[in-house]
Amino acid sequence: MHEMTVAAGILSAALGASRGKKIRTVALVVGELAGIEEECLGLCWEAVSEDTLCSDSRLDIRYVPAELVCRDCGRKFPLRENRMLLCPFCGGEARLANRADELYIASVETYDKTNT
Amino acid sequence: MTKQILKKDILGENTLRAEENRRMFADAGLFVVNVCGGPGAGKTTLISSLCSLLGPAVPVGVVEGDVALDIDTERLRDAGIKAVQINTMGGCHLTALQVCRGVSDLGMENGIVFIENIGNLVCPASFDLGEACRIVVTGVPEGADKPYKYITMFRSAHIAVLSKNDLSGAFGFDTEYFERGLRAVMPVCEWYKTSRDAATAKPLADRLLGARAEWSAGE
Ligand SMILES: Nc1nc2c(ncn2[C@@H]2O[C@H](COP(=O)(O)OP(=O)(O)OP(=O)(O)O)[C@@H](O)[C@H]2O)c(=O)[nH]1
Ligand SMILES: [Mg+2]
Numbered sequence: 023m024h025e026m027t028v029a030a031g032i033l034s035a036a037l038g039a040s041r042g043k044k045i046r047t048v049a050l051v052v053g054e055l056a057g058i059e060e061e062c063l064g065l066c067w068e069a070v071s072e073d074t075l076c077s078d079s080r081l082d083i084r085y086v087p088a089e090l091v092c093r094d095c096g097r098k099f100p101l102r103e104n105r106m107l108l109c110p111f112c113g114g115e116a117r118l119a120n121r122a123d124e125l126y127i128a129s130v131e132t133y134d135k136t137n138t
Numbered sequence: 139m140t141k142q143i144l145k146k147d148i149l150g151e152n153t154l155r156a157e158e159n160r161r162m163f164a165d166a167g168l169f170v171v172n173v174c175g176g177p178g179a180g181k182t183t184l185i186s187s188l189c190s191l192l193g194p195a196v197p198v199g200v201v202e203g204d205v206a207l208d209i210d211t212e213r214l215r216d217a218g219i220k221a222v223q224i225n226t227m228g229g230c231h232l233t234a235l236q237v238c239r240g241v242s243d244l245g246m247e248n249g250i251v252f253i254e255n256i257g258n259l260v261c262p263a264s265f266d267l268g269e270a271c272r273i274v275v276t277g278v279p280e281g282a283d284k285p286y287k288y289i290t291m292f293r294s295a296h297i298a299v300l301s302k303n304d305l306s307g308a309f310g311f312d313t314e315y316f317e318r319g320l321r322a323v324m325p326v327c328e329w330y331k332t333s334r335d336a337a338t339a340k341p342l343a344d345r346l347l348g349a350r351a352e353w354s355a356g357e
């Protein structure tokens with residue numbers, strides 16, 4: 023629900039790295055548990071980047087899935103489609119195995135010409 | 139085309155501010171508790187109970203976050219509790235900067251400050267306020283599946299509270315299912331049950347006193 027805040031944060035970081043050149047792609051890393059809805063972020067990005075060096079740029083999102091680990095057999099499996107938080111192999115209780123709350127800009131790609 | 143590697147935390151500004159808050163709270167001897175939960179989960183009721191239990195022994199104050207209005211702040215003041223209001227004007231979570239101002243406005247030292255976050259089980263999870271302890275409150279009427287659906291919030295909390303236990307008969311609350319969810323997502327599963335009667339929050343009040351003592355020893 024705070025995708026607008028996130029989009030504004032991306033914009034200021036990307037503009038800071040732009041050195042006056044137009045931005046082509048902003049690569050993000052977003053964890054499954056970061057609370058960000060991709061489609062909503064895309065719409066917010068279009069809105070905040072309008073008339074800036076980021077207009078018409080693309081958000082390239084790498085998604086980090088959340089994983090569970092079984093307390094009984096130790097096997098790992100994705101959280102998705104496992105909403106009862108039980109092990110699909112032995113029925114044991116699972117717990118979260120990674121944070122999956124990443125939310126950062128990995129890189130920014132600019133066009134070479136200035137201000138085009 | 140030129141590619142620049144950045145690795146920049148998008149909410150980094152808030153995180154930096156939260157670290158400053160943590161130092162400021164430590165210097166002032168304030169043990170700060172961030173109380174999160176959905177709308178109407180019982181946050182104000184719990185804070186009010188805890189303040190009445192802790193108040194005689196320790197100075198207590200409340201920073202009340204709401205999208206609009208100061209109804210909860212008035213409720214607390216009517217109960218003799220020191221409280222200041224923050225309105226986010228539609229914002230879905232409190233930020234570290236807002237909380238810095240709110241705690242300063244309280245003008246307290248050496249005590250416990252409760253921050254009531256915006257009623258929302260999603261966004262407040264991602265915003266560190268510089269608190270020493272985070273509590274998530276969910277009520278019996280909301281259902282036992284909340285830890286399964288709001289993983290990020292429950293995982294980020296030190297303590298979970300199940301409120302409105304006086305209603306558990308009417309709602310057929312599945313405690314075992316609820317607790318299994320907490321065990322799966324909380325790093326250390328610790329939770330308390332409360333009801334309308336303030337005395338039901340006594341075990342949690344004692345726990346907070348213990349946590350505060352540990353915290354002051356660690357500073
Ligand atoms: N029966 C019962 N009612 C409760 C309990 N805790 C809170 N309530 C009632 O639930 C309603 C909401 O409680 P609040 O404490 O205002 O909840 P809140 O989380 O602060 O609500 P917002 O600030 O609006 O998000 C009020 O009518 C309370 O009286 C409880 O333990 N038992
Ligand atoms: Mg309230």
Ligand SMILES: [Zn+2]
Nearest residue numbers: 092095109112
């Ligand atoms: Zn297993």
